[in-house]
Amino acid sequence: MNDKKLVIFSDxxxxxxxxxxxxxxxxxxxxxxxxxxxxxxxxxxxxLFTHMSISAIAALGLTYVVAVGHFDMSFYLVGCLAAMTxxxxxxxxxxxNSFMLGNIHAFVIPAVLAGIAVGCLWGLVSGVAVGIFxxxxxxxxxxxxxxxxxxxxxxxxxxxIYDNFLTSGITEINDAKWFAIPFPIILMAALYFISYLFLxxxxxxxxxxxxxxxxxxxxxxxxxxxxxIIIAFVVCSGFTSLAAIMxxxxxxxxxxxxxxxxxxxxxxxVYIGIxxxxxxxxxxxxxxxxxxxxxxxxxxxxxxxxxxxDLIIAAAMIIAIMASKIDWASIKKKKSNTAPAIHAN
Amino acid sequence: MNDNANEIESxxxxxxxxxxxxxxxxxxxxxxxxFAIASPTFRTPGNLLEILxxxxxxxxxxxxxxxxxxxxxxxxxxxxxxxxxxxxxxxFLKAGLPWPLTFLFAICLGSIFGLFSGILVVYFNFPSLIAxxxxxxxxxxxxxxxxxxxxxxxxxxxxxxxxxxxxxxxYGIPILFLxxxxxxxxxxxxxxxxxxxxxxxxxxxxxxxxxxxxxxxxKILLSLYVLSALLASIAGVLLTAMVASGNPNIGGSYFLDGxxxxxxxxMIIKAGQPNVIGTLIGVIILAILSNGLTLxxxxxxxxxxxxxxxxxxxxxxxTLARKRRQVDGRFVVA
Numbered sequence: 001m002n003d004k005k006l007v008i009f010s011d012x013x014x015x016x017x018x019x020x021x022x023x024x025x026x027x028x029x030x031x032x033x034x035x036x037x038x039x040x041x042x043x044x045x046x047x048l049f050t051h052m053s054i055s056a057i058a059a060l061g062l063t064y065v066v067a068v069g070h071f072d073m074s075f076y077l078v079g080c081l082a083a084m085t086x087x088x089x090x091x092x093x094x095x096x097n098s099f100m101l102g103n104i105h106a107f108v109i110p111a112v113l114a115g116i117a118v119g120c121l122w123g124l125v126s127g128v129a130v131g132i133f134x135x136x137x138x139x140x141x142x143x144x145x146x147x148x149x150x151x152x153x154x155x156x157x158x159x160x161i162y163d164n165f166l167t168s169g170i171t172e173i174n175d176a177k178w179f180a181i182p183f184p185i186i187l188m189a190a191l192y193f194i195s196y197l198f199l200x201x202x203x204x205x206x207x208x209x210x211x212x213x214x215x216x217x218x219x220x221x222x223x224x225x226x227x228x229i230i231i232a233f234v235v236c237s238g239f240t241s242l243a244a245i246m247x248x249x250x251x252x253x254x255x256x257x258x259x260x261x262x263x264x265x266x267x268x269x270v271y272i273g274i275x276x277x278x279x280x281x282x283x284x285x286x287x288x289x290x291x292x293x294x295x296x297x298x299x300x301x302x303x304x305x306x307x308x309x310d311l312i313i314a315a316a317m318i319i320a321i322m323a324s325k326i327d328w329a330s331i332k333k334k335k336s337n338t339a340p341a342i343h344a345n
Numbered sequence: 346m347n348d349n350a351n352e353i354e355s356x357x358x359x360x361x362x363x364x365x366x367x368x369x370x371x372x373x374x375x376x377x378x379x380f381a382i383a384s385p386t387f388r389t390p391g392n393l394l395e396i397l398x399x400x401x402x403x404x405x406x407x408x409x410x411x412x413x414x415x416x417x418x419x420x421x422x423x424x425x426x427x428x429x430x431x432x433x434x435x436x437f438l439k440a441g442l443p444w445p446l447t448f449l450f451a452i453c454l455g456s457i458f459g460l461f462s463g464i465l466v467v468y469f470n471f472p473s474l475i476a477x478x479x480x481x482x483x484x485x486x487x488x489x490x491x492x493x494x495x496x497x498x499x500x501x502x503x504x505x506x507x508x509x510x511x512x513x514x515x516y517g518i519p520i521l522f523l524x525x526x527x528x529x530x531x532x533x534x535x536x537x538x539x540x541x542x543x544x545x546x547x548x549x550x551x552x553x554x555x556x557x558x559x560x561x562x563x564k565i566l567l568s569l570y571v572l573s574a575l576l577a578s579i580a581g582v583l584l585t586a587m588v589a590s591g592n593p594n595i596g597g598s599y600f601l602d603g604x605x606x607x608x609x610x611x612m613i614i615k616a617g618q619p620n621v622i623g624t625l626i627g628v629i630i631l632a633i634l635s636n637g638l639t640l641x642x643x644x645x646x647x648x649x650x651x652x653x654x655x656x657x658x659x660x661x662x663x664t665l666a667r668k669r670r671q672v673d674g675r676f677v678v679a
Contacts, residue, residue, distance in 0.1 A: 071474050134668075135660045138419055138474050139608060143656035146601050150649035157644060264483055271475055307490035307593075314483020317475075318465065325469045 015276040019287040023294060030298035039301055046182065050174075052293035053188035054243045054250070058262045059269035059285050060195055061239030064232040066270050066280040067199065069212035070130060070137040074145025075266070078122045078237045079244030079259030081152040086115030086245045087161040087254020090170050108170050112245055119241025120234050122148045127233030131226040152256045161254030173249035184246055191239065196282040208232065209279065240266075264310045268292055268317040275317075275324035292316060369613040369623075373630045380637035387640050398519035400632035402587070404625055405525055406580040407603045408532055409459075409573020414607050414619040416548040416566065418473040422462060422481025423577040423603055424596030429489040430455035430581030435498040435591030444504035452578040458485050459574020463567040477570075481596070489593035498591040507586040521583070525625075532621045541565070546618060550670075605652045606631050608659030617666020631655075 031040045058075065065072040089111035126144045130137045155161070165171065176183040199205035210218040211228045218225050244259035251258075272291055273284025292313050299312060381388040406423050413420045430451045437447040458480050465476040502508075513520040536542040544565055547555040556562050585591050609630060610623030631652070638648050 071472070073474075129657065133661070133664070135657070135664050139604060139660045140657055142601065142604055143653045143660065145653070146649050146656070147653035150646040150653065153644065153646035153649075158646070264478070267475060267478060305491075305495065307495050308487055310483050311487030311491070314479040314487070317483070318479050321471060321475070322465075322469050 015278075016283065016287070018276055019291070022291060023287070026291070026294045026298065030294070030301070033302070039298065044297070044301075046185075048293055048297045049185045049188075050182045051297065052289055053182075053184035054246050055262060055265040055293070056188050056269065056286065056289035057191055057246070058240045058243040058259070059266040059289050060191060060282065061236035061243075062266045062270050063195070063273070063280050063282060063285045064199070064208065065236045066274070067208045067212050068229050068232045069215070070229065070232070072126065072141050072233060072236050073138055073263075074122065074126050074141035074148065075236050075240040076259050076262040077145035077149040077152075078119050079240040079262060080256050081122065081148040082115040082119035082237075082241030083244040083248045083258035084152040084155050084161070084254055084256055085118045086111045086170075087165075087248060088155045089114050090165070090168055090254070091161055091163040108168050108172075111170070112173070115245050116238055116241045119244075120238040123234040123237025124230065126237070127230035130233065131229030149256075156254075156256075158256055162252075165252050165254075171249050171252055173246055175249075184250075187242075187246075192282060192286055199282050204228075212280075261310075264313055265289070265292055268313040271317050272320045275320040278324070367613055369609065369626060369630065373626065373633065376630065376633050376637065380633065380640070384637065384640040387637055392636065392640075394514075394517065394519060396629070396632045396636050397522040399636075400628045401519070401521035401525040402580050402584055403599060403602055403606065403631070404628040405528060405583070406577050406599060407607055407624055407628070408528070408621060409569060409576050410603055411607050411610065411619045411621055411624045412536070412545050413473075413566075413569050413573055414611070415545045416569065417552070418466065418566065418569075420462070420477045420570065420573050421474065421600065421604075422458065422477040422485060423573060424599035425481040425485040425489070426455050426458050426574050426577040426596075427581035427584060427599065428591075428593055428596040429458070429485040430578040431585040431595065432489040432493045432498060432591040432593050434582050434585045435500050436492055438500050438504070439498065444507065448507075448582050451582055452575065455485075455578025455581060456571055456575045459571040459577075460567075462574075463570030466570065467563045467567050486593065486596055489591075493591065493593050495593065497593075500585070500589055500591075502589070504586075507583070511583055511587045529621055529625045536621055545569075546615075549618065601649065601652050601656070602631060605656045605659070608663060609655055610659075612659055612662045617663045617670070619663075 027040070033039075058079070062072060062075060065075075090108060122144060126141050129135045129140045129144065172183070174182075174184060178186055199208060207218070207223045208228050210221060210223050211225045215225050240259060240262065243262065247258050248254055269285050269288035269292060270280055272288035273286075274280050276287070277284035295312055295316060296309050299308070300306075304312075386392060406427055410420050410423055433451040433454055434447055437450060438444065442450070461484075462473075462476045462480040465471040465480070466473045510520055510524065515523055536545070544555065544560050547558070547560065548562060548565065552562065584595070606627035607619050607624055608627075610621075610625070610627035611617060611619040612623065613626060614620050614623045634651065635648055638651070639645075
């Protein structure tokens with residue numbers, strides 16, 4: 001019993017310690033170089049987490065798909081469709097006379113739900129294609145994703161939607177604050193907490209990982225593999241749609257390219273998490289996203305051009321994964337009794 | 346399956362042309378017919394030759410992807426590597442370097458990305474999607490933007506020889522297409538008549554078995570990624586010559602097209618396996634489709650949807666064929 005506890009301890013807390021050390025190091029580095037620019041000010045930290053929340057939620061969705069041993073290349077394109085759907089329904093004046101909830105018109109909520117529903121629907125399409133028809137995940141999701149992206153153009157032929165953005169209260173998704181904490185951060189914390197309970201602390205979570213590590217074994221163990229794959233894709237698309245809608249709210253304009261730059265940060269967060277935790281976990285993804293966010297924030301304060309953000313994130317991901325592979329090969333010769341690296345596809 | 350193989354050995358028969366594995370060629374003819382009836386501009390010889398010329402670039406870019414897909418891996422970096430090489434070409438030419446040196450440098454620099462993603466996949470066991478994603482849209486695209494300052498780099502006049510390659514004609518047929526055709530015929534020989542070519546498909550069928558038969562998986566995969574980047578770089582140089590500018594963001598527009606043509610091409614010739622001749626036909630079909638849709642006044646995003654559907658359809662055919670082979674437990678070497 002004691003041994004088991006020790007294993008659990010080293011499994012979850014050692015990686016967290018590594019991450020915390022890395023993050024503290026980054027803070028010290030950037031804080032040292034940019035103290036005068038207010039890197040460690042409350043305002044900047046709050047901004048860091050607000051910016052992080054969007055890519056972190058998209059990465060959280062991707063964690064589910066990677067946990068069942070698949071790749072999703074459609075999520076960032078589906079997000080565009082969801083963002084445009086929400087903007088479009090936000091534009092319609094059908095319920096303009098509706099009552100107000102605080103500073104939010106009641107029709108904003110159906111609009112957001114419609115966006116997420118459309119996103120989930122596309123996730124369902126990808127999930128059925130991969131889970132039931134057993135098509136190649138990467139290429140199929142690229143296909144379904146670009147279909148969604150093409151459909152995102154149908155609403156306005158590609159032009160922006162500005163209507164009702166300032167009056168309907170959709171921007172409250174980004175601007176609202178509860179107890180001085182911005183709403184995106186609360187949303188992120190809530191989704192991560194729920195996902196942690198679901199993936200790491202419940203029977204269903206074990207089934208996700210069982211599906212990811214060995215499908216045949218999972219089927220013989222009575223796991224409904226197909227269901228979990230479909231759920232993973234739906235959750236991924238749903239979360240990304242939410243993140244895309246949050247971006248739309250933050251930008252104050254409905255754009256077909258709302259979530260086009262999610263691809264790299266989301267994969268980087270998930271795979272930096274895997275590099276340290278050896279499997280796709282909610283905590284790992286969180287720290288991966290936090291790690292990239294700290295770096296991006298720091299480099300942005302250093303006035304690095306925006307187009308280098310992907311370079312930094314990609315380099316961090318490559319170094320993280322390479323470091324984890326070197327560890328495996330040379331230091332730990334003994335066979336691990338923990339879960340195998342299920343992402344090796 | 347066995348009957349199928351025998352039929353091929355027995356030589357050419359007219360009835361063979363109506364087999365499912367040549368179906369796509371008939372689709373191409375039907376498409377040409379429909380567009381020719383619908384649009385008077387489409388059926389002019391000038392437009393048809395223009396389609397051939399425009400298909401050349403994409404065709405050169407995706408040969409590497411075709412073979413990588415045949416081994417069961419994936420490469421999503423070709424478009425961004427082409428964009429990177431294009432930028433480097435434009436920048437070097439602007440700096441006053443002579444063109445042969447420019448092209449040599451640009452193509453070498455582009456190939457380094459292929460080497461890097463190959464090393465990541467082969468020696469560090471990266472999933473190929475993650476490696477090529479990080480190298481392509483992470484490194485290559487960002488460095489291209491860095492070098493160009495995020496903007497399009499214009500060059501005043503492309504050097505004569507390359508201009509001839511891109512825009513010249515030989516007895517009315519675009520030289521670019523003739524070169525592409527030559528490259529494809531050589532690649533077909535390599536793919537079908539050499540042992541290395543067969544090893545590609547062996548890797549795609551069963552990694553374990555191939556390794557145990559003593560074939561170096563690492564050497565093949567590494568050289569494939571380098572080859573893919575090399576050909577993408579050549580396409581990038583030609584692209585820069587064609588549009589007289591380097592654009593760091595152009596990679597994205599080749600991303601979907603490349604995958605679509607490879608998996609469309611997998612439907613024909615070698616039922617269910619990516620192969621070079623299939624890819625070439627796929628490229629031409631896609632060029633016809635884009636051209637026809639544009640001439641009929643459709644928005645470009647309709648093309649996105651159609652390509653997405655074609656891609657999924659291609660994957661379905663590949664998956665069905667793979668499943669059938671696995672059930673049979675035999676391989677079709679044809």
